[in-house]
Amino acid sequence: MPFNQIILSMQAxxxxxxxxxxxxxxxxxxxxxxxxxxxxxxxxxxxxxxxxSLGVSRTPVREALxxxxxxxxxxxxxxxxxxxxxxxxxxxxxxxLRLAIEKECCRYAAQRATDEQIAELGEYLTRSRSVxxxxxxxxxxxxxxxxxxxxxxxxxxxxxERMMVMxxxxxxxxxxxxxxxxxxxxxxxxxxALLEALRERDAEKMQSLMTAHISLRQDQIVEAVTKGLAKIxx
Amino acid sequence: MPFNQIILSMQAxxxxxxxxxxxxxxxxxxxxxxxxxxxxxxxxxxxxxxxxSLGVSRTPVREALxxxxxxxxxxxxxxxxxxxxxxxxxxxxxxxLRLAIEKECCRYAAQRATDEQIAELGEYLTRSRSVxxxxxxxxxxxxxxxxxxxxxxxxxxxxxERMMVMxxxxxxxxxxxxxxxxxxxxxxxxxxALLEALRERDAEKMQSLMTAHISLRQDQIVEAVTKGLAKIxx
DNA sequence: GTATACTTAATTGGATGCAAAATAAAAGTG
DNA sequence: CACTTTTATTTTGCATCCAATTAAGTATAC
Numbered sequence: 001m002p003f004n005q006i007i008l009s010m011q012a013x014x015x016x017x018x019x020x021x022x023x024x025x026x027x028x029x030x031x032x033x034x035x036x037x038x039x040x041x042x043x044x045x046x047x048x049x050x051x052x053s054l055g056v057s058r059t060p061v062r063e064a065l066x067x068x069x070x071x072x073x074x075x076x077x078x079x080x081x082x083x084x085x086x087x088x089x090x091x092x093x094x095x096x097l098r099l100a101i102e103k104e105c106c107r108y109a110a111q112r113a114t115d116e117q118i119a120e121l122g123e124y125l126t127r128s129r130s131v132x133x134x135x136x137x138x139x140x141x142x143x144x145x146x147x148x149x150x151x152x153x154x155x156x157x158x159x160x161e162r163m164m165v166m167x168x169x170x171x172x173x174x175x176x177x178x179x180x181x182x183x184x185x186x187x188x189x190x191x192x193a194l195l196e197a198l199r200e201r202d203a204e205k206m207q208s209l210m211t212a213h214i215s216l217r218q219d220q221i222v223e224a225v226t227k228g229l230a231k232i233x234x
Numbered sequence: 235m236p237f238n239q240i241i242l243s244m245q246a247x248x249x250x251x252x253x254x255x256x257x258x259x260x261x262x263x264x265x266x267x268x269x270x271x272x273x274x275x276x277x278x279x280x281x282x283x284x285x286x287s288l289g290v291s292r293t294p295v296r297e298a299l300x301x302x303x304x305x306x307x308x309x310x311x312x313x314x315x316x317x318x319x320x321x322x323x324x325x326x327x328x329x330x331l332r333l334a335i336e337k338e339c340c341r342y343a344a345q346r347a348t349d350e351q352i353a354e355l356g357e358y359l360t361r362s363r364s365v366x367x368x369x370x371x372x373x374x375x376x377x378x379x380x381x382x383x384x385x386x387x388x389x390x391x392x393x394x395e396r397m398m399v400m401x402x403x404x405x406x407x408x409x410x411x412x413x414x415x416x417x418x419x420x421x422x423x424x425x426x427a428l429l430e431a432l433r434e435r436d437a438e439k440m441q442s443l444m445t446a447h448i449s450l451r452q453d454q455i456v457e458a459v460t461k462g463l464a465k466i467x468x
Numbered sequence: 469g470t471a472t473a474c475t476t477a478a479t480t481g482g483a484t485g486c487a488a489a490a491t492a493a494a495a496g497t498g
Numbered sequence: 499c500a501c502t503t504t505t506a507t508t509t510t511g512c513a514t515c516c517a518a519t520t521a522a523g524t525a526t527a528c
Contacts, residue, residue: 019487019488019489019510019511019512020313020488020489020510020511020512022511022512023511023512046478046479047479047480048478048479048480056512056513057512057513057514058480058512058513058514059511059512059513059514060511060512060513062297062480062481063296063297063300066297066300066301067300067304070301070304070305071304072393072396078520079254079479079480079481079519079520080479080480090392092391093391093392093393093394094393096338096342096389096391096393096394097335097338097391097393097394097397099338100334100335100337100338100394101331101334103334104330104331104333104334108330155330157326157327157330157331158324158327159306159327159328159330159331160327160330160331160334162306163331163397253480253481253482253517253518253519254480254481254482254519256481256482257481257482280508280509280510281509281510282508282509282510290482290483291482291483291484292482292483292484292510293481293482293483293484294481294482296510296511312490313489313490313509313510313511314509314510
């Protein structure tokens with residue numbers, strides 16, 4: 001399945017004509033395109049062109065581009081925006097930020113999660129582990145994100161949760177690139193271990209598990225970025 | 235000095251007419267108004283009115299409002315935006331987020347800061363400590379922020395740095411409210427201690443100092459919020 | 469053939485226009 | 499008088515328009 005079609009298949013084919021929903025739709029579409037480097041790094045984005053292709057005016061496109069630069073996908077390039085390039089430094093920075101957030105999520109989740117939330121997470125993991133081996137990469141990534149999103153929610157901290165959403169989007173491509181079968185299995189094992197520690201409300205243990213879970217070694221990042229760049233430009 | 239005038243005095247009186255700079259100016263102005271609750275929580279912001287008062291069209295105002303909601307100052311209220319209310323929960327969440335970021339900043343700063351950066355921070359602190367007792371609250375807050383910004387820069391991590399900028403803005407009002415003379419002295423002492431630990435490249439020590447430095451106890455937050463609310467509504 | 473001045477086209481920042489929602493105001497009804 | 503229902507007004511979402519600046523050609527001199 002060609003790369004572009006995967007992206008396309010994730011998107012609504014038409015932009016809602018419902019008032020107030022159009023801008024949101026445009027943002028979602030452009031965000032997905034940004035996430036998967038449908039915009040090639042370095043290539044300047046043309047507002048009129050994008051508007052035309054989405055069948056809307058420049059206004060919602062302009063707003064979406066601004067939003068995406070706030071979200072960290074685009075950067076201002078003189079006048080106009082450019083997709084930020086995929087490089088090792090950016091990913092390293094991002095994973096360090098993620099580590100900062102997730103470690104604290106562990107702490108507060110261990111101390112504040114309700115028993116119901118923990119039970120739900122258990123069910124979620126069980127469901128996750130039982131998906132068919134043929135499950136698409138998209139779905140696997142979604143399951144992975146879902147686990148961390150739930151953990152963030154357990155903190156009861158809206159700021160931490162919001163941050164996790166942002167970071168998850170930013171690293172989605174990396175997850176997508178490196179989600180093969182070995183990754184899949186180890187991810188699930190690590191999530192299970194985290195859940196166990198959470199059941200024991202052992203924040204320390206969760207944090208060290210999380211650190212191990214997240215900390216990609218330099219060479220792993222390099223490899224993933226390399227694979228990513230190949231995907232983007234071929 | 236009345237509250238409003240303090241805010242006004244921080245702002246350029248005119249919006250630059252330079253092309254491309256106007257939007258930025260409008261954002262800065264509105265951000266300052268948001269930071270100091272010139273917009274009362276709950277009161278819906280009127281784009282046309284704001285545009286009128288700033289002498290620009292609705293377009294740059296709309297973009298600024300969107301940006302400010304991304305920055306966490308405003309929230310969408312059906313259609314349109316409202317300044318988020320100042321409450322204990324929000325501040326608690328924010329300080330937890332800040333703690334997460336700053337602890338990791340300590341770690342990476344201890345391990346990556348150049349000797350020059352450390353020396354510069356030393357000079358900065360010396361300058362800070364020698365300011366007149368009459369120094370305005372504004373300046374004191376700026377000095378405090380400057381310290382943490384420098385620490386963030388030392389990580390060499392653009393994402394952590396960016397996050398610190400955002401958080402600093404969000405908590406600026408709280409800093410402003412609680413920056414009295416006792417706060418001033420203890421802040422400087424704690425910064426000095428952090429610098430010492432940084433000189434020794436002792437990340438662990440820095441982290442525990444930072445934790446102590448940041449962790450406002452629940453009642454301190456309650457007090458500051460209470461004072462803040464009084465300031466806002468009187 | 470290359471560099472430089474000059475002209476034209478492309479593209480963005482911002483202003484304005486317009487119609488759909490939402491809100492407020494007014495009128496009608498039990 | 500309270501309570502709908504209807505009408506008028508406000509305000510936003512989005513489209514369009516305009517002007518200023520940058521980028522792209524084009525021509526001319528060296």
